[in-house]
Amino acid sequence: MGAQEMHPDPERDGAGTPAAPGGIVVGVDGSDHGQCALVWAAREAERRRRPLHIVTAYSVPIFAASGLDGGYATVDDSVIREGAEAVLQQAVDKVSGYNIDVDASVENGDASGVLLELSETAELLVVGTRGRGGFVGRLLGSVSSALPAHAKCPTVTVPLICADRLGETTDDKRIRAEQAKAGHKPVENVVVVGVDGSEQARVAVLEAASQAERIGATLRVLCAVPQYSGSLAWVPAPMDRKALLADIQVQLDAGMAWLKSHYPALPMEAELRDGSPVDALVEASRHVELVVVGTRGRGGFTGMLLGSTSAGVLHHAKSPVLVVPDREDPRLADRANFGPILGAA
Structure with a gap:
């Protein structure tokens, strides 16, 4: 089994951008959609004999204050980051059985921007078609449509209906009904x-x-x-x-x-x-x-x-x-x- 490493604060170059990951990059957010993308990416990394870089991104919400003093208030960054790190660790654990080298990082910023930047050096980008909305999310909204349109490398989007063929399960009733309707044709x-x-x-x-x-x-x-x-x-x-x-x-x-x-x-x-x-x-x-x-x-x-x-x-x-x-x-x-x-x- 390859190395499993997690880097919550990846090395950055002089411009402050993430270090080049190379190999296959997959965006995760803890959703079922992200899990399907993760499994597909791990299998592909094993086929290509390339390293897998798992990334999750988050932004700190900013709220306009309604008090007399006005101004803006932000949510505690550490709480959100801890949640992102937990999602990342779960992803690393999930692919531990594959014979691949794994690297993982948490990025602070817009998911689309982070992944598009990584596409400049990646061999392949992989995402789910929908996520939680805060990380690699929004059904073909900003992330899943922005990547294919603007990425510098090929991009794979993995729909949740593929969960059964990837050995995954989902609680999404609409997807389960669609899977049942499609039958079990090989x-x-x-x-x-x-x-x-x-x-x-x-x-x-x-x-x-x-x-x-x-x-x-x-x-x-x-x-x-x-x-x-x-x-x-x-x-x-x-x-x-x-x-x-x-x-x-x-x-x-x-x-x-x-x-x-x-x-x-x-x-x-x-x-x-x-x-x-x-x-x-x-x-x-x-x-x-x-x-x-x-x-x-x-x-x-x-x-x-x-x-x-x-x-x-x-x-x-x-x-x-x-x-x-x-x-x-x-x-x-x-x-x-x-x-x-x-x-x-």
């Missing part, structure tokens, strides 16, 4: 990645292939083509949708040939669907290990850091979701050698 050893012809999607495909290879899973490349929206009302004549889908299939096949050249031993398959990308990916998430998306694709404006498809999948997925930020990858350079590129002019 989870397929499959990683699904959504593509739309954008450069961001190709970066996500490469990351998904690496993850599938790491866990010994099949990679399923999913391309869903939505119906025309009102924004295409200017099209002068009806487009032949059957011909369009056939053209996309040719380009998708070329993309699969390119991917196979970089991952020759990886089992992979492609699926072209007629319909909503969000619906297709959410449906796929019900019984697969992981869904992978880019931060944004062709549907978003340049300034939209988290596209509508990625955001929709994060809100409704039934499996962990890996969001891959846009970045350079030298393997993209030879894509054109394998045939027409999906969505290219």
